[in-house]
Amino acid sequence: MSDFDDLTSESILSDIREKTKEPPMYKVLMHNDDYTTMDFVVSVLMSIFNKSTFDAEQIMMRIHKEGIAVCGIYTYEIAETKVNEVHNLARHNGFPLKSTFEKV
Template sequence: MLEVLVFNDDVTPMDFVVNVLERVFGKSRDEAIKIMLEAHHDGQASCGVYAETHARDLASRAKVCAEQAGHPLKFSVAKATPSG
């Protein structure tokens, strides 16, 4: 399992980040805002934990959305750490 991370930057509009989280990751508006604010305050936030292929696909799709819109928004995948 891999965790998809979104990273804060000082250029990408917050509304755009929320929109990508909703469209690509299927997050509700409230979930997307929470994730965006966490990234904004902490520098990064988890978009969720997914099977490896799905995680890589989601991160890639999100990166393409940002690139096409001309934003430097970054996503990456990392080995998920057990919680608790």
């Protein structure tokens, strides 16, 4: 390979790195309510957010005490999907559990 090819390759890679940006991130929040059981919240955190039992219980207590807690941080599409999954699972089980997401 010639020196020209090396310079061109490096130049192209440098341009790509400069133009490539990390996607914006969004935090998924879960809100407290007076009807959804603590056990159900722990179950949702474990199944949808892949939290360990310990982490799920800690987040659930934060939701219970503070009224809201972060469940995870994701790209827009994944955050939106997680919120929809929470709402669908909650409604299917008869709970009004609310989840939202906002830009970090």
